Amino acid sequence: MIKVSVMYPNNPGARFDHDYYREKHMPLVKARMGDACKYYTIDKGLAGGAPGAPATYVGMCHIFADSVDAFQKSFGPHAKEIMGDIRNYTDIAPVMQISEVVVEK
Numbered sequence: 874m875i876k877v878s879v880m881y882p883n884n885p886g887a888r889f890d891h892d893y894y895r896e897k898h899m900p901l902v903k904a905r906m907g908d909a910c911k912y913y914t915i916d917k918g919l920a921g922g923a924p925g926a927p928a929t930y931v932g933m934c935h936i937f938a939d940s941v942d943a944f945q946k947s948f949g950p951h952a953k954e955i956m957g958d959i960r961n962y963t964d965i966a967p968v969m970q971i972s973e974v975v976v977e978k
Contacts, residue, residue: 874911874974875941880933881965883918889931891917893962899934902948902955909947911937931965941971 881889895915903910913936918928938944948955959967 874977875938875944876972876974877936877938877944878933878970878972879936880930880968880970881963882968883928883931884965887931887965888963889965890962891932894932894934898958898962901958902934902936905951905955906936906938906944906947909938909943911939913937932963937974944971 881887899913899915903913913934916930916933916935918930918932920926920928936944938947
């Protein structure tokens with residue numbers, strides 16, 4: 874199992890529409906990826922580690938798939954559409970990481 878994390882740094886003055894992300898963008902990703910996307914989660918940044926510190930990321934998602942290959946084959950054909958939708962909810966350049974899920978409980 875792999876996890877694709879897409880994180881949006883919490884830049885002062887940046888725009889991020891959490892409602893659009895939750896209601897439109899991530900359902901679009903799931904619809905285009907089909908069964909290759911086992912499930913996804915969405916996080917909304919609340920705070921940093923120290924009292925009063927801002928969250929490092931304003932928002933992020935985690936997409937779970939069986940393998941990097943399964944993710945790439947299902948996301949790739951729709952990448953232009955999915956990436957083109959980013960401007961509808963944010964002006965932040967996303968940071969992406971693919972990880973192996975070692976423990977899932």
